[in-house]
Amino acid sequence: MNIDIFLQNIKLLLLGPFPDGQLGGLSLNLLVAAGALSLGFLLSLPLGLARKAQTRLLRWPATCLIEAVKAVPVLLLVFWAYLLLPLLFPTDLPPFISALMSFTVYSTVYLAETLRAGIDTIPATQRDAALASGMHYYQWQLHVCLPQAIRRMIPCYASFFISIFKDTSVLYIIGIMDILQYGLTMAESHPDRIMTIYGQMGLCLFVVCQTIGFIAAWLEKRFEMADCQMCRKVVGQRSTQKRSKATLLPSFQRFINKPTNQ
C-alpha cells in the first residue's frame, strides 16, 4: 500500500477538500457536534428549568416536548430538519444548517434532562434556606442552584459530547460531505482497497472518541476533587472564626447580611 495514497486519503477523511473547497470530513463532524452542544446548552437552560417548574403550565409542555423528542431516533430528526427547513425558510439553505438545527434540537432535549438530573442532586434544604433568606425562586436558581448543578454535570456534558459526535456520523445519509461520505465514495471507487479505507475511517473515529473520553475521565476526577474542596470550604473544616466570606460563591455574597457596627 502506497504511503502517498494513504496520506492523501487521511487528509481527505480528516479535512475534506479544505483549502481548495469547503471544510468536510471529520472536522465537519466535530464542528456540527460542537456547535450543536453549545447552542443546545444555551437552549437547554430554559427547557430544563421549565421541566422542573412548579406550575403545570410550564411543566407539562416541556415534559411532552422532551419525551417526544427523546423517543424518536436521531436519523428521523435529521430527516425532519432536512424536509421542514426548506419549506419554512424559502431561501436556499445549505444542508449543514439543517444538520446543525436537528442536532441542536436533539442536544437541547438531552441536556435539559442532564440539567434536571443535576438540579435533583441539590438538596432541598438549600432551596428552603434560600427561600427563607428572602430570595425569589429565580434568584435561588440563578445564584445557588444552577451554578452547582451545572458544575456537577460537567462530566456528563463531556460524555454527551462523545455520544453526539458519534451520532453526527449519520449525516452522510442526507449528502453532507463528512468522514463517512468521503470514506464510502473512496471505497466505491477503489474496491480493492476497501479494508484499508474502512480501517482508516475507523481509526480516525476511534482516536477522536477515545481522546474525548480521556478528557471526560480527567474532568470527572477533577470535579470530584473540586467538589470536595468546595464542600470543605463552605462547610468549614477550619474553625468558624477563620472562615472568610470570600470562600462562598461570589454571587451569593450579596445576600449575606453585613455585620452592623454597634
Next chain:
Amino acid sequence: MDYHFDWSILIQEPYLGWLINGAWLTILLTLLSSIVSLAMGVGLAFLSLSRNPLYYQPARLYINITRNIPGIFWILFFFFVFPQILPSAAGNALNTSAYFPLIAGVIGLSVDNSPYVAEIIRSAVSAIPAGQWESAMACGLSPAQSWRTILLPQAFRVSAGPLGTRLIHNFKNTSLCMAIAVPELTWASRQVESLTFRGIEALTAATVFYLLLGLLLATLVNYMENRFDQAKSNVRS
C-alpha cells in the same frame, strides 16, 4: 409554505404495505439484535471480570473499540467489508444471499450494543457484596450452583433497569439499518417520499410509530425497574 398535504397516500395500497412491513421488520431487528447483544455482553462481562489477563485484555480491547466507533460504521462494515475478510466461498455466499442486509444489520447493531450490555452486567455483578460469594462457598455450593441460584438473580435485579434503557436505545438505532437497504420503517418512509413526494406525511407515520412503541417500551421498563427496586422490596438483603 406551498406544500400540498395529501394524507391519503398513507392508506393507499403499496405504501401502506411497505410501512407496515417496515414496522414489523423494525421490531424483528430490535428483538434479534437485543438477544444477540445480550449473549455477547454476558460473555464479554465475564471475560472482563476474570483475573487472567489472557481473558480480560482482549475483552477490554473489544469493549473500547466497539464503544468508541459509531454504530453506522459497524453496520456498513459488516455489510461491505466483512464478506471480503471471510474466505472467498463464504464471502460470495453471503454477498449473494437474499437476507444478507438483515444479517449484516443484526450483527452490526449487536456489535454496537454489546459493550454497553457488557459494562452494565459487569457493574451489576461487581455490585453484589463479596459476602454472598463467600457464604455460598461456605454452604458447600459449587461455583456453578452459586452463580445460578444466588449471584445471577441479584445481578439481574440490579441490571434490569439499565438493560431496559439499552433496549430502547437499540430500538431507536435500528433506523440506521436503512443505510444498507434493510426495508425497515425509516427506509420505507423514504421510499414512500421518493415516489410520492409527500415527505411530511411519510415521516409523520414513521415518527408516530417510533413515538408509540418507544413510549410503550419506556412504560414497560419503568414498571420493571419499580418491580426490581431494591430499596422498596420486601426481601431482606
